[in-house]
Amino acid sequence: MTTTSKRRKKRFGRNRTRQVDAEDRQSVLDALGDMPIQRDLLIEYLHKLQDQYKHISAGHIVALADLMKLAPTEIYEVATFYHHFDVVADGQPIPPGLTVRVCDSVTCELFGSELLVSSLQASLGDDVRVQRVPCVGRCDEAPVAVVGKNAIPRATLSQVSDMVREGSTVITTQPDWIRIEEYRRDGGYKAYEACRAGSLTYEHILDELESSGLRGLGGVANLTGSDSTSADGCQHR
Numbered sequence: 001m002t003t004t005s006k007r008r009k010k011r012f013g014r015n016r017t018r019q020v021d022a023e024d025r026q027s028v029l030d031a032l033g034d035m036p037i038q039r040d041l042l043i044e045y046l047h048k049l050q051d052q053y054k055h056i057s058a059g060h061i062v063a064l065a066d067l068m069k070l071a072p073t074e075i076y077e078v079a080t081f082y083h084h085f086d087v088v089a090d091g092q093p094i095p096p097g098l099t100v101r102v103c104d105s106v107t108c109e110l111f112g113s114e115l116l117v118s119s120l121q122a123s124l125g126d127d128v129r130v131q132r133v134p135c136v137g138r139c140d141e142a143p144v145a146v147v148g149k150n151a152i153p154r155a156t157l158s159q160v161s162d163m164v165r166e167g168s169t170v171i172t173t174q175p176d177w178i179r180i181e182e183y184r185r186d187g188g189y190k191a192y193e194a195c196r197a198g199s200l201t202y203e204h205i206l207d208e209l210e211s212s213g214l215r216g217l218g219g220v221a222n223l224t225g226s227d228s229t230s231a232d233g234c235q236h237r
């Protein structure tokens, strides 16, 4: 946990007996609309609040906790785990309406994310927040920037600036996906089934992994089949 989040947690922790403010409660109800109140929908509620108010206040957390019959700290822990949510303590400034997130994990850094961050900070002005974030799960398209909710693969300064100027903050293209039945029909999972059936040797599987060139998507980008010690100190093979 960072020093800032520790400080924030302390500030929230003091409000253990805080009463629900009627206005905050109404704000939460407005954001949730006709969604049912279910604990497994917590992340969805947080997205609704973030989308509507561009931040999640301490009052929102207390009101949501009351609606969900949870402790405010439980909501706080979830909300502060993800960089998508801007949890703002009482008296703290509300962040600008638009955030550009730039992945600064290893693969993106190797592909120039540091320069991208500093160039964006210098050119986008005070109305747009530029934030470094950990791996956004698109390491094969590094460096990746996300304008609002719109991920930009192999991002450049001019691309990101154009997106910001045009207000392209939501995803407009559908991923090219197929249904699992179709994937299986086309031969998907055949190798997996062969592994489970024991019809592939251990050596054959390792050779396949090594020659595939597959890399992990956790940010360190180790080769899946490599025989090496990674930055996390683990022996991979």
Ligand code: FES
Pocket: 103, 104, 105, 106, 107, 108, 109, 134, 135, 136, 137, 138, 139, 140, 142, 143, 144, 217, 218, 219
């Ligand atoms: S998306 Fe940048 S390292 Fe994964």
